[in-house]
Amino acid sequence: xxxxxxxxxxxxxxxxxxxxxxxxxxxxxxxxxxxxxxxxxxxxxxxxxxxxxxxxxxxxxxxxxxxxxxxxxxxxxxxxxxxxxxxxxxxxxxxxxxxxxxxxxxxxxxxxxxxxxxxxxxxxxxxxxxxxxxxxxxxxxxxxxxxxxxxxxxxxxxxxxxxxxxxxxxx
Amino acid sequence: xxxxxxxxxxxxxxxxxxxxxxxxxxxxxxxxxxxxxxxxxxxxxxxxxxxxxxxxxxxxxxxxxxxxxxxxxxxxxxxxxxxxxxxxxxxxxxxxxxxxxxxxxxxxxxxxxxxxxxxxxxxxxxxxxxxxxxxxxxxxxxxxxxxxxxxxxxxxxxxxxxxxxxxxxxxxxxxxxxxxxxxxxxxxxxxxxxxxxxxxxxxxxxxxxxxxxxxxxxxxxxxxxxxxxxxxxxxxxxxxxxxxxxxxxxxxxxxxxxxxxxxxxxxxxxxxxxxxxxxxxxxxxxxxxxxxxxxxx
Numbered sequence: 001x002x003x004x005x006x007x008x009x010x011x012x013x014x015x016x017x018x019x020x021x022x023x024x025x026x027x028x029x030x031x032x033x034x035x036x037x038x039x040x041x042x043x044x045x046x047x048x049x050x051x052x053x054x055x056x057x058x059x060x061x062x063x064x065x066x067x068x069x070x071x072x073x074x075x076x077x078x079x080x081x082x083x084x085x086x087x088x089x090x091x092x093x094x095x096x097x098x099x100x101x102x103x104x105x106x107x108x109x110x111x112x113x114x115x116x117x118x119x120x121x122x123x124x125x126x127x128x129x130x131x132x133x134x135x136x137x138x139x140x141x142x143x144x145x146x147x148x149x150x151x152x153x154x155x156x157x158x159x160x161x162x163x164x165x166x167x168x169x170x171x
Numbered sequence: 172x173x174x175x176x177x178x179x180x181x182x183x184x185x186x187x188x189x190x191x192x193x194x195x196x197x198x199x200x201x202x203x204x205x206x207x208x209x210x211x212x213x214x215x216x217x218x219x220x221x222x223x224x225x226x227x228x229x230x231x232x233x234x235x236x237x238x239x240x241x242x243x244x245x246x247x248x249x250x251x252x253x254x255x256x257x258x259x260x261x262x263x264x265x266x267x268x269x270x271x272x273x274x275x276x277x278x279x280x281x282x283x284x285x286x287x288x289x290x291x292x293x294x295x296x297x298x299x300x301x302x303x304x305x306x307x308x309x310x311x312x313x314x315x316x317x318x319x320x321x322x323x324x325x326x327x328x329x330x331x332x333x334x335x336x337x338x339x340x341x342x343x344x345x346x347x348x349x350x351x352x353x354x355x356x357x358x359x360x361x362x363x364x365x366x367x368x369x370x371x372x373x374x375x376x377x378x379x380x381x382x383x384x385x386x387x388x389x390x391x392x393x394x395x396x397x398x399x400x401x402x403x404x405x406x407x408x409x410x411x412x413x414x415x416x417x418x419x420x421x422x423x424x425x426x427x428x429x430x431x432x433x434x435x436x437x438x439x440x441x442x443x444x445x446x447x448x449x450x451x452x453x454x455x456x457x458x459x460x461x462x463x464x465x466x467x468x
Contacts, residue, residue: 030317031305032316072227074220075227076317077308077309080209085202086206089195129312132206133358137311141311141379
């Protein structure tokens with residue numbers, strides 16, 4: 001049976017939701033919202049999204065998409081180009097290799113997984129950024145960002161879960 | 172839940188895995204290569220980045236619109252509650268400022284007279300370009316802002332960016348219609364400054380903390396917390412005498428400066444177009460007004 005064009009297009013649109021959502025989140029993270037110091041410790045929404053979709057829909061968050069998302073967020077934030085791409089690819093790789101552990105288990109386990117992976121990523125990003133600028137960067141903002149990301153994770157996971165159940169059941 | 176798996180798919184499974192693995196490795200290496208290229212200041216990387224921000228700036232401007240509106244609304248409600256007190260305070264302040272204005276006018280005139288007596292050269296005209304802040308750094312590694320004005324508006328790399336209260340930073344990257352400001356707190360920021368009273372010159376060095384460091388002062392310079400720091404104009408890129416901040420602490424570990432700029436409420440900033448005749452090239456800093464879109468009006 002040959003699926004109709006409309007069906008395929010619908011499927012494509014639904015399939016692109018994780019990517020589109022992540023682009024939107026990357027944009028949202030640089031919008032100035034006027035809270036003192038928030039710009040520095042804005043949680044990495046895009047990284048949360050990459051992690052979630054790499055576990056639940058790895059083929060909709062393929063490595064090339066992670067790479068493009070990383071480039072986008074580097075362009076937006078002004079961070080060294082390639083830094084986020086590298087980190088998102090790592091998140092994707094770790095999440096995909098461990099997804100059997102997370103799928104179908106309690107949410108707390110996913111949260112704990114994010115707790116570990118995000119810590120590795122935060123430390124790694126700090127080391128890379130220090131090497132890149134050949135200086136000792138303050139570690140506190142990175143840890144605060146990590147803690148905030150951890151706090152908002154359940155909220156995002158809940159939202160993504162809703163999307164997944166409503167829009168992506170077929171894909 | 173899994174994608175449809177046909178016969179071909181099953182046969183091609185190992186091949187597909189190999190391709191996927193190598194694609195992943197290729198992308199990782201590409202990301203690392205980009206990091207190195209960016210570090211080496213290769214023009215292509217910067218061009219890629221500026222064209223991306225050019226494309227994204229209007230989108231960001233649209234997204235930040237409702238956020239701004241919300242903030243204004245909240246501020247309005249807050250103001251409503253203290254309208255009477257505010258009015259009283261402003262009345263007093265106005266009376267005080269009027270006195271200052273009279274004093275300022277006298278001093279300005281006096282200054283002008285002295286200048287004429289000494290036949291002193293006056294500073295060139297400074298033209299501000301007002302731009303909206305459409306993005307902030309959104310991460311712990313850099314301290315930057317994204318503006319919705321670029322080359323076509325007369326913005327050039329190196330120009331000073333000021334907020335109502337003081338200097339914010341300098342332009343680091345320029346696209347056709349967007350530009351990136353390197354804040355003076357950023358690791359890469361170096362700004363020539365002078366102590367307002369003692370006239371000792373130094374360099375204000377950012378280090379990603381909220382209080383940039385004042386360095387390269389003469390060894391005999393005496394600094395005390397509260398001393399004002401202004402731009403020195405050395406290098407010919409920034410106008411002299413713009414307020415930056417005040418000394419917040421001075422110890423063996425260095426002198427720290429608290430900027431006047433209100434980092435949380437940077438909605439609009441001015442990019443200062445400043446031209447020292449014969450000293451700056453028009454490519455770097457256009458003094459020529461005809462170039463700017465702003466003057467068409």
